[in-house]
Amino acid sequence: RLSSLEILLALTFNDDAAGQLKDNSQFISNLKMLVTSSTNRHLQRVAGNLLWKLEKEETTIAKSHETSTISDITLEKYDIMLSYSHSDKDLCYRIHDCLVKDNFRVWIDRDQMHGQTMVAMATAIENSDFVFLCMSEAYKQSAYCQSEAHYAFERQCYLVPLVMKSGYRPDGWLGIIASGKIYIDFPKLGFDVAYEKLKNEIIRYRTNQTQSTSTKKSRRHGLAPKTINLSVKSDEQNLSVEEYPHCINQWTTTHVRSFLINEKLESLLPVLGNMNGRLLHETYKRCKAHWDLMFQTFKAEVAADNPEKLLTVDTYIRFLDAIEKYIPIVPNDSFKPSTSASMFCTLI
Structure with missing residues (x-):
């Protein structure tokens, strides 16, 4: 029973599965009974967590965002x-x-x-x-x-x-x-x-x-x-631009910073400025696979570094477009860049 509830807890991170569980009134009732009457503390714990995910988390997050704007x-x-x-x-x-x-x-x-x-x-x-x-x-x-x-x-x-x-x-x-x-x-x-x-x-x-x-x-x-x-050096220091290779996987941290400055993406320096090319390449792949979530991550990081700065969708899209030409072409890749730079990157 405990293992089954833990599996269901993991499934609540899927919106469709969470919706089905939330709509099952008998299941919700059983969870509440476990929380209040079970003598097994592990069952109480997982049942309480399930109730939180299904009934309270969404409204609590919404209220917290409303409060933060005040x-x-x-x-x-x-x-x-x-x-x-x-x-x-x-x-x-x-x-x-x-x-x-x-x-x-x-x-x-x-x-x-x-x-x-x-x-x-x-x-x-x-x-x-x-x-x-x-x-x-x-x-x-x-x-x-x-x-x-x-x-x-x-x-x-x-x-x-x-x-x-x-x-x-x-x-x-x-x-x-x-x-x-x-x-x-x-x-x-x-x-x-x-x-x-x-x-x-x-x-x-x-x-x-x-x-x-x-x-x-x-x-x-x-x-x-x-x-x-x-x-950590401030973004205003050492903003000189260094020529960077065509292949992103060969970039150093200095190359990444030069790329951001050259493309007028300085607002992303707090997020990406300490990465080398391979880490930036991995971040790009995650951006393509999880567009909305990664945009929110970038936005939160920029705001954390300086609350007066706001990352716009335009800047995020320009970043993805600018970096695409430096991404190596991989066979059967679902998002293949089609530029000469990326072809060169693949050949070397």
């Missing part, structure tokens, strides 16, 4: 919400403990709560500055983790992807949500270096927020200004 000035209860799989708990707990020592206010579900789990999760996301996605294959396979990440994404929270396992790179739904963001790879960098990079990312975002809008109140955090050591 006022941009908020005082969050937490600095950070940690979204993680229980399989990665040791590393996540270590990150949590260090953040708390640095006086950050962190929400984490240490006890794998049951009952009104999704309500508690949603409240934590709504009242946090940042949501850290602790990425691993176990995280991707968990319907609970997908619910958390999806809700945070729909809320347009500032997401920071953390790699939990050596060599892991997200794909599927997690790859889409994390696309265009800089991963902080704890196994690759080592804990101390990765944690410093994580703190710098927090400071970078808050510094941009403070500088961009003078009406916003500075939010309290646990790092003194003298410890700021930003590793």
